[in-house]
Amino acid sequence: MYLSVLTLPLISCIIVGFLGRFIGTKGSTFIAVFLSGTLFLFSSFLFYEVGICGDTVVIDCFNWFSIGSLYVNWGFLFDTVTAVMLIVITSISFLVHLYSSSYMDGDPHLTRFMCYLSLFTFFMICMVISSNYAQLFLGWEGVGLSSYLLINFWFTRVQANKAAIKAIIVNRFGDFGVMFSLVSILYVFNTLNFNSIFLVLEFVAEYYITIYIWQVHALTLISFFLFLGCVGKSAQLGLHTWLPDAMEGPTPVSALIHAATMVTAGVFLLIRSSHILEYSSTLLILITIVGALTAFFAGTIGIFQNDLKRVIAYSTCSQLGYMVFSCGLSNYSVAMFHLMNHAFFKALLFLSAGAVIHAVADEQDMRRMGGLIKLLPLSFSAFLIGSLALMGFPYTTGFYSKDVILELGYSNYYFEGLFAYWLGLFGAGCTAFYSMRLLYLTFIGETNSYKRVIEGVHDAPIRMALPLIILSMGSIFVGYVFKDLFIGLGTDFWGNNIGYVNNLGDVLLLEAEFLPAYIKLLPVLFSFFVSLVCFYLYSEYHHIFYLGTDSQFAKAGRFIYSFFNKKWFFDAVYNFYIVRVILTFGYNTTFKLLDRGIIELIGPTGLVRTFDNLSMRVRNLQTGYIFNYIFFMIVSVIVYLYFLNFDFYIFNSIAFVIYAMTILQYFYAFDTRKFK
Amino acid sequence: MVRFILFGVALFLIGILGLFLTRKNIIIILMSVELMLLAININFIVFSVYLDDLLGQIFSLFVLTVAAAESAIGLAILVVYYRVKGSIATLFINQLKG
Numbered sequence: 001m002y003l004s005v006l007t008l009p010l011i012s013c014i015i016v017g018f019l020g021r022f023i024g025t026k027g028s029t030f031i032a033v034f035l036s037g038t039l040f041l042f043s044s045f046l047f048y049e050v051g052i053c054g055d056t057v058v059i060d061c062f063n064w065f066s067i068g069s070l071y072v073n074w075g076f077l078f079d080t081v082t083a084v085m086l087i088v089i090t091s092i093s094f095l096v097h098l099y100s101s102s103y104m105d106g107d108p109h110l111t112r113f114m115c116y117l118s119l120f121t122f123f124m125i126c127m128v129i130s131s132n133y134a135q136l137f138l139g140w141e142g143v144g145l146s147s148y149l150l151i152n153f154w155f156t157r158v159q160a161n162k163a164a165i166k167a168i169i170v171n172r173f174g175d176f177g178v179m180f181s182l183v184s185i186l187y188v189f190n191t192l193n194f195n196s197i198f199l200v201l202e203f204v205a206e207y208y209i210t211i212y213i214w215q216v217h218a219l220t221l222i223s224f225f226l227f228l229g230c231v232g233k234s235a236q237l238g239l240h241t242w243l244p245d246a247m248e249g250p251t252p253v254s255a256l257i258h259a260a261t262m263v264t265a266g267v268f269l270l271i272r273s274s275h276i277l278e279y280s281s282t283l284l285i286l287i288t289i290v291g292a293l294t295a296f297f298a299g300t301i302g303i304f305q306n307d308l309k310r311v312i313a314y315s316t317c318s319q320l321g322y323m324v325f326s327c328g329l330s331n332y333s334v335a336m337f338h339l340m341n342h343a344f345f346k347a348l349l350f351l352s353a354g355a356v357i358h359a360v361a362d363e364q365d366m367r368r369m370g371g372l373i374k375l376l377p378l379s380f381s382a383f384l385i386g387s388l389a390l391m392g393f394p395y396t397t398g399f400y401s402k403d404v405i406l407e408l409g410y411s412n413y414y415f416e417g418l419f420a421y422w423l424g425l426f427g428a429g430c431t432a433f434y435s436m437r438l439l440y441l442t443f444i445g446e447t448n449s450y451k452r453v454i455e456g457v458h459d460a461p462i463r464m465a466l467p468l469i470i471l472s473m474g475s476i477f478v479g480y481v482f483k484d485l486f487i488g489l490g491t492d493f494w495g496n497n498i499g500y501v502n503n504l505g506d507v508l509l510l511e512a513e514f515l516p517a518y519i520k521l522l523p524v525l526f527s528f529f530v531s532l533v534c535f536y537l538y539s540e541y542h543h544i545f546y547l548g549t550d551s552q553f554a555k556a557g558r559f560i561y562s563f564f565n566k567k568w569f570f571d572a573v574y575n576f577y578i579v580r581v582i583l584t585f586g587y588n589t590t591f592k593l594l595d596r597g598i599i600e601l602i603g604p605t606g607l608v609r610t611f612d613n614l615s616m617r618v619r620n621l622q623t624g625y626i627f628n629y630i631f632f633m634i635v636s637v638i639v640y641l642y643f644l645n646f647d648f649y650i651f652n653s654i655a656f657v658i659y660a661m662t663i664l665q666y667f668y669a670f671d672t673r674k675f676k
Numbered sequence: 677m678v679r680f681i682l683f684g685v686a687l688f689l690i691g692i693l694g695l696f697l698t699r700k701n702i703i704i705i706l707m708s709v710e711l712m713l714l715a716i717n718i719n720f721i722v723f724s725v726y727l728d729d730l731l732g733q734i735f736s737l738f739v740l741t742v743a744a745a746e747s748a749i750g751l752a753i754l755v756v757y758y759r760v761k762g763s764i765a766t767l768f769i770n771q772l773k774g
Contacts, residue, residue: 624770626705627696634692 001042002057002078005086006125008039009093013118020111029101032114033094036121040094043086051083051493058131058195069190075131077194079497081271084336084486085128088343091474092260093121095467099351100252102463103358113153117256120146124261128268133182133192136272140178140233143262144171150257151249163248170242174232174266181225184209188218198275198499205279220280226273227287234266234320237294241571243317247309251354254309259316259350260343267320267339270327275499277327284328285416291325292409292420292427294318297568299430304564308357308364308442311434312349315390318427319346319402325420326405329412331508332498337486338401341479345389345397348471352382355460355468356442361453366438371447375457380443382468387435389475391527392428397479399524402428404487404512406523411511425523432527436534445538489513680722687715702757702764706750713743 012035020028049055061074097117104110123146127139145168152164182192188204189197207218230236235243246258257263270277270287277284295318302314319342326335356372356379357364373380389396392403406428409421447454460468485493489509500506566572600606694708717736724732758764 622773624773626766626769627698630692631696634696 001045002059002076005039005042005046005090006076006122006129008035008042009118009122009125011035013115013122016111016118017115020115025110028111028114032118033097033101036090036094036097036118039121040090043083043090046078047083047087050078051080054080054492054495056080056495056497060131064134070186070192072132072134072192074135075193076129077131078129080494081268081336081497082128084340085268086125088264088340089121089124089128089261092256092343092347093117093124095347095470096252096256096351099255099354099464099467100250102461103252103354104250109153113150113250116146116149116153117252120150120257120262124265127265131194133185133194133197136269137178137182140229140265140269141175143257143265144168144175144233147171147246147257147262150253151246153250153253154248157248160248163242163245167242167246170239171232173239174229177225177228177230177232178269181222181229184218184222184225188222194272201275201279217280217282219276220283223273223277223280223283224286226269226276227283227290230266230270230287230324231290232266233269234263234324235294235317236266236290236321236324237297238290240294240298240317241567241574244305244310244313244567247307247313251309251350251357254313255347255350255354258313259346263316263320264323264339264343267323267327267335270324271332271336271498274327274330274332278330278499284330285414286328288325288328288416288420291321291323291328292416292423293321295321295325295420295427296423296430297321299427299434301564301567302434303430303437304561305434306365306367306565308353308366308369308438309350311366311438312346312353315349315431315434316342316346318431319390321427322402322405322424325424326408329408329417329420329508330500331405331408333487333491333494334401334404334408334509336494336498337479337482338405340482340486341389341397341401344471344474344478345386348382348468348475349386349390351464351471352379352386352468355379355464356383358464359457359459360449361456363449363453366441368448369442370445370449371443371454372457373443375454376443376459378459378465378468382472383439383443385472385475387439389479391432391435391531392523393527394524395480397475397477400479400483401487403520403523404509407512407515407520408508410519411508411515425526428523429526429530432531433534436531437538440535440538445542677722677726681719684715684719684722687718688712691715699767700765702754702766702769705766706747706754709750710743710747713739 012032015023016028016032023031050057057076057078059076059078061076064072064074066072097114100113100117101110104113107113120143123139123142125139127136127143130136130139148164148168151167152160154160185192185197187209188207189200191197201219204218208215209218209221210216232239243258243263247254249258277287298314298317298321302311302318305311305314319338323335323338323342326332326338356369356376359372359376359379360369363369385396389398392398406421406424409417409424411417412420459465485491487509490506563569688711691708691710691712694711695705698704698708717739720732720736720739724730724736754764761768
């Protein structure tokens with residue numbers, strides 16, 4: 001059963017991918033959905049055995065590769081972290097399979113889509129159940145690949161192509177980070193197995209690597225590269241630009257990959273490597289700050305986006321920031337808890353957004369929607385539940401993890417904790433604002449849509465509604481049900497699977513219970529307040545946003561709007577200072593000068609030209625005139641005899657060379673055209 | 677003695693020059709070849725007298741025979757060639773041109 005968790009999605013992928021054209025759309029859809037459902041069942045059992053009963057399972061299979069002292073096995077590690085990740089991945093994957101069987105209905109490439117989804121599930125599972133970094137890296141690259149394939153699913157759209165290429169190139173930076181971390185782990189530990197590495201950490205805590213003249217703390221270096229990987233994959237500040245663009249893919253893909261599972265791979269990597277991170281306090285501060293900045297920054301952008309999916313994408317980015325800074329504060333269990341909760345409500349949000357987009361004839365701009373509350377009651381309910389969970393409405397799922405994260409930030413005595421708290425609080429306000437704005441513009445406000453579109457609006461069919469309902473249940477109850485198990489005081493759920501050097505995480509959890517009441521209530525009240533303000537603004541002063549006056553106020557407003565709408569000009573700056581420079585360099589230097597220039601000149605083309613030239617000369621020599629041939633023969637014989645007369649026994653070969661060169665000279669000197 | 681040898685060599689060189697300076701008539705080439713063979717014959721004979729060895733003279737007789745046969749074959753080819761191409765000018769014999 002444990003290994004079938006890995007093999008089922010692979011079987012599904014192979015059957016649907018290679019035999020899909022023979023078994024047809026319905027058959028392959030059924031196989032994919034059925035197998036992913038079975039997969040979910042299996043991983044539920046697995047969660048019971050590994051998570052609840054506390055049996056960590058390690059399966060060491062055959063050798064994968066061995067180089068020198070490095071010996072990498074196919075190993076599978078099922079601990080509580082893995083079990084939670086598996087529950088998240090397989091449940092969302094199953095629901096998304098089911099959802100997309102209806103959402104993508106009629107698409108000529110439905111089988112390919114199902115194949116990619118299964119492939120993604122396979123790689124994701126391969127990543128979370130690996131017992132060494134090499135295998136983790138395999139899954140890591142694999143999910144990147146599947147992400148590329150799925151963003152680019154509608155490959156005839158140039159925007160999808162661009163987004164897919166952007167996603168894979170930006171992710172490459174993160175992948176480089178992971179690769180460097182693998183190399184440095186190899187250098188320090190001589191192994192890639194989690195068990196061996198985490199066992200000996202204590203003994204390399206003071207190990208320094210000398211790079212040129214700098215002494216670098218080895219574990220900090222490793223942690224830094226791991227965090228770089230996390231920044232790439234989890235769309236943290238700096239490498240976040242690919243995530244909103246990835247919304248060009250089909251909506252179920254956004255739900256599965258770019259909200260629930262793949263983007264949390266970075267957080268998973270941090271949690272998996274938490275033992276290492278704990279030895280590097282410097283890097284924990286960096287992680288906290290970057291995470292908090294991401295939470296804040298993505299929230300501010302989300303307010304000003306007009307694309308339905310982009311708002312949710314920035315929300316994802318923001319929530320990932322919360323998870324990351326929670327990791328930075330050594331509260332990996334809370335990060336994991338938020339990861340799981342976030343997966344449920346964000347998948348719900350994306351899937352219901354998909355239902356809305358489906359209903360209004362593939363319109364994604366919120367400004368051209370509105371008034372759908374009466375037409376799409378189910379989607380609205382799902383959206384509302386998802387948004388409330390996202391905002392951290394009391395007793396919904398998000399409340400249990402997000403507020404804990406903020407409280408932990410405040411209860412930390414260091415600067416970065418407070419920094420994270422205030423930025424996170426502001427981010428929570430932004431979350432409330434854009435969630436409310438989303439709900440208002442899409443559902444509550446007056447419609448801006450066309451009559452034909454409104455006439456064709458229909459609520460989700462059963463196969464799309466079912467996942468929405470299940471995820472709504474999850475978004476309401478998951479946090480409450482699992483809170484005590486995951487982050488309850490003194491829970492032994494995580495055991496040794498999450499690193500604590502000084503049990504700081506537990507101390508902080510206890511500390512958070514004794515915060516002043518207003519600090520604990522501040523995030524909730526602030527969110528309430530902001531969402532009410534948002535509702536009031538949009539219902540009463542909606543027209544003010546469209547005023548085109550030339551007053552000073554409007555100019556400032558336009559500047560602020562474009563600043564946030566253009567994502568703090570991150571993309572513009574990247575395009576102008578990095579992408580364009582690299583593209584110019586790539587075209588002018590490496591392509592035109594090197595590849596098609598020097599290498600061609602001394603390589604194939606040059607060789608061809610030289611021999612072409614030579615053969616032309618030799619060919620011209622063959623005049624066909626008898627007297628020319630005779631001339632050559634006689635001259636050659638004379639020259640040869642001349643050199644033979646030197647009678648240098650040793651230098652005979654040299655003499656021959658000189659003779660040959662003389663003959664060659666004739667080749668060049670002799671121009672037969674004068675005989676024509 | 678040397679004069680005889682020089683005579684042979686001069687004849688030989690004249691034959692060679694005839695070979696690659698002729699432009700018009702292929703018969704001149706045949707004649708030059710004959711001339712070269714005769715020059716060689718003279719050399720043979722001169723050296724056979726000089727070395728008091730009969731072999732050179734016998735060999736020159738062989739060469740004469742072969743030369744006669746060769747010129748007969750050459751002329752026969754020439755006739756056939758003339759029939760085919762209508763010309764025996766060496767300038768137009770360049771079918772081997774690359």
